[in-house]
Amino acid sequence: MDPFSNFITGTVTLFSDPLGILIFFGGVVGGMLFGAIPGVSMLTLAAILLPFTAHLSAEHGIMLFSVIYCTGVYGGAITAILFNIPGAPENAPTAFDGYPMTRKGQAGKAVGAAVMCSAIGGTVSAIIMMAATAPIANWAISAFGPPEIFALVFFGLAVAATVGAKTLWKGWLSILLGLIIAVVGMDPVGGIERYDFNMPYLLAGIHFIPTILGFFAVSEIFVQAERKATGVYEAPKLSVNFPTLSELIAHKFAVFRSIVIGFFCGILPGIGATLAAFMGYNEAVRWSKDPSEFGKGKLEGVISSETANNAATGAAMIPLLALGLPGGALTAMMVGVFQMHDMEPGPLVFLNSPDLVWVVFAAMFFANLSILFVGFLETKTIINLLRIPFQFLAPLILLLATVGAYAVRGLVIDVVVMFIAGVAGFFLRRSGYSVAGIVLGLILGKIGEQTFAQAMQMLHFEWTGFYDRPIAAFLILAALLTVAGSIYSAFFKKERQ
Amino acid sequence: MGKLRLGHICEAAFWLVLATFLYVESFEFDRGIEIYKFGATGWPRALLLLLAVAAIGQFTYQFLAGDKSTSGTVGAASDDGAEEAARQSGHSDFRWYVTTFCLLAVPFLYMRAHDLTGIFLTLDKEGVHTVKLVAAPLLLAVYLFLARGNQVGAILTLPLFFAALLEDLGFYAMAPLFIVGITLLMGERRARWIALTVALIMGFLLLIFVSLLYVGLPTGNISPFYDLSHLLVTLLQ
Known part of the structure; x- marks a missing residue:
């Protein structure tokens, strides 16, 4: 069947199942709400829900996460605009101009632009994803073996090292810490236990759900608690004056440019949407006739960043579904959902579970469209929930995280690990390290080591074997150039303030 | 000392001590694997070497440039507010x-x-x-x-502390105390509001997770906390 017929089938399947409809709307509202609550993000919701997806079908579980992904990326813009707290790293550039707009009393205009541009970027991306993922998956079956996947992981990590941390070195230290945490447990070839310190718990490795909950949700609560304790936590000024149509049309070129940037960045396994948002914003500054206006409350800054990060959501599904490689923290959790249902994301999903794929695609398309309607409604209504004082919100979030971490395996030690990760995340973040990098290292570490071992066995332990395979050679070369380029920039270019 | 601060030295020392400790520990599992010549230690030792290189690179950069961000990175961590919060808090x-x-x-x-x-x-x-x-x-x-x-x-x-107590005293007894503790630490002093928060959060968690989703939360293993938790679970389910 052609993609359009598949899309229709997926849509009918999605909306003919009452539980599916409930999960879809739950994901839409939940993603937006958690994205919009200061101190938590879509990742918090996803991490809390992850253990419970074991009780859902694989189709419903993945669909729920993909919907949360689309709406959560938009939801994170609200906290970025209103509180200068990006809901997720991909919303960070939105705050550059969004927060100054709030201070100027133009919060509604900034949020309105985020609603429109997130919906446009996400919907276009979903359409391209539907057309492109299956051909890429078919090609990937024959073209991507362990050497290529290892090379792709290496490239993804090389790019990720330049995103999110204060310096390149801290980016690499964050990723390497994640990779080392992933080493704990059995080695993937011989099953030899490593770094277990004679603790049976560590034999199975450190579970990524408590770690993700700790590094993202708990550390965020601690950061906000520090602001609250020191009296620098500010309530936002609220306004609901949306941007006019002419204002948005005037930025059509910025929207188009950001869709292209967002989609191509999103395909990278690493921190696709984050890179997309920063690249979108950076290009807006670079193409502007008056770059000095950026950072002072320019609407184009919000438009470029929000279009690009939502354009990356559809693209991020391509490496996940076609190659089994997560593009960021949330898609990494989707790998967890697949694994809970004894499935591995990758090209075979298209052959074995086409229904799942097309229900997810249809859900992502409609989730992006729903941002337009629910988002405007949310701007006028749900936004008022932000008035709930943080001291009442924090214990709820911490206890939800506790339940989420405990429910994974029924082990209290997972809760302890989560809070240790939260404290570690708090100290690492305030020192300029990237918690997203640590989590990516943790997730990609296992895939990386396994594919490296398989590749070396395939290539008879000849390192030059990588260069006999064009795709692997290209990716490794690209990764090495990325590393060399970033080291050059770090040492020889003028420092950013 | 260039632009170094005590914090930079502690940071570099932390990473290098961690790398050294984990390297020494790797001898505990330094066994060969017949089909894989790098063995179980090849991958972790390569990572530890890179960790040490990155720590030295970071230290050298801090020596030359202090706390400035590098131009090769996109979106410094300071953008997420954590560094700013630390700076403002002192x-x-x-x-x-x-x-x-x-x-x-x-x-x-x-x-x-x-x-x-x-x-x-x-x-x-x-x-x-x-x-x-x-x-x-x-x-x-x-x-x-x-x-x-x-x-x-x-x-x-x-x-x-709450997590440490969960195993012995259980979620049902500790969670209300935890809510009170966190709310107080966040600066809330109105007893009625704190009581309402405890009631709403506990009601929400018990209804959704215990009554509807049948999630088994820690019941503790010391009497009377264990008995109290079991009684509550029986009533809710």
């Missing part, structure tokens, strides 16, 4: 770190209380429970003493 002096790490040690002392007592006494199961029941209020007093004047350190430690 919680970056050596004394604050020492008191905070002392506070953070308290939950771990509780977790190992029976081992420490076991050095002097032979403990059976009942003995371990007794030690835990005595250690919990004693260490709570130590926590309250150390927490004076270090609100952020207290907030960081309380969840860990």
Whole structure:
């Protein structure tokens, strides 16, 4: 069947199942709400829900996460605009101009632009994803073996090292810490236990759900608690004056440019949407006739960043579904959902579970469209929930995280690990390290080591074997150039303030 | 000293000590694998080498440029507000770190209380429970003493203390106390609002997770906390 017929089938399947409809709307509202609550993000919701997806079908579980992904990326813009707290790293550039707009009393205009541009970027991306993922998956079956996947992981990590941390070195230290945490447990070839310190718990490795909950949700609560304790936590000024149509049309070129940037960045396994948002914003500054206006409350800054990060959501599904490689923290959790249902994301999903794929695609398309309607409604209504004082919100979030971490395996030690990760995340973040990098290292570490071992066995332990395979050679070369380029920039270019 | 601060030296020392410690530990599993010539240590040792290189690179950069961001990175971590919060709070002096790490040690002392007592006494199961029941209020007093004047350190430690107590005293007894503790530490003093928060959060969690989703939360293993938790679960399910 052609993609359009598949899309229709997926849509009918999605909306003919009452539980599916409930999960879809739950994901839409939940993603937006958690994205919009200061101190938590879509990742918090996803991490809390992850253990419970074991009780859902694989189709419903993945669909729920993909919907949360689309709406959560938009939801994170609200906290970025209103509180200068990006809901997720991909919303960070939105705050550059969004927060100054709030201070100027133009919060509604900034949020309105985020609603429109997130919906446009996400919907276009979903359409391209539907057309492109299956051909890429078919090609990937024959073209991507362990050497290529290892090379792709290496490239993804090389790019990720330049995103999110204060310096390149801290980016690499964050990723390497994640990779080392992933080493704990059995080695993937011989099953030899490593770094277990004679603790049976560590034999199975450190579970990524408590770690993700700790590094993202708990550390965020601690950061906000520090602001609250020191009296620098500010309530936002609220306004609901949306941007006019002419204002948005005037930025059509910025929207188009950001869709292209967002989609191509999103395909990278690493921190696709984050890179997309920063690249979108950076290009807006670079193409502007008056770059000095950026950072002072320019609407184009919000438009470029929000279009690009939502354009990356559809693209991020391509490496996940076609190659089994997560593009960021949330898609990494989707790998967890697949694994809970004894499935591995990758090209075979298209052959074995086409229904799942097309229900997810249809859900992502409609989730992006729903941002337009629910988002405007949310701007006028749900936004008022932000008035709930943080001291009442924090214990709820911490206890939800506790339940989420405990429910994974029924082990209290997972809760302890989560809070240790939260404290570690708090100290690492305030020192300029990237918690997203640590989590990516943790997730990609296992895939990386396994594919490296398989590749070396395939290539008879000849390192030059990588260069006999064009795709692997290209990716490794690209990764090495990325590393060399970033080291050059770090040492020889003028420092950013 | 270039543009180095004490914090930079501590940071570099932390990474290098971590890399060295893990390298030494890797000899514990330094065994060959017949089909894989790099063995179980090849991958982790390569990572540790890179970790040491990155730590030295970071140290050199800090020596030359201090706390500036590099131009090769996209979206510095300072953008997420954590660094800004740390700067504004003034919680970056050596004394604050020492008191905070002392506070953070308290939950771990509780977790190992029976081992420490076991050095002097032979403990059976009942003995371990007794030690835990005595250690919990004693260490709570130590926590309250150390927490004076270090609100952020207290907030960081309380969840860990709560997690440490979960195994023995259970979620149902500890969660309400935890909510009260966190709300108080966040600056809330109105008793009615705190009571309402406890009621709403506990009601929400018990209804959704225990009654609807049948999630088994920790019940503890020391009487009467264990009995109380079981009674509550029976009533809710």
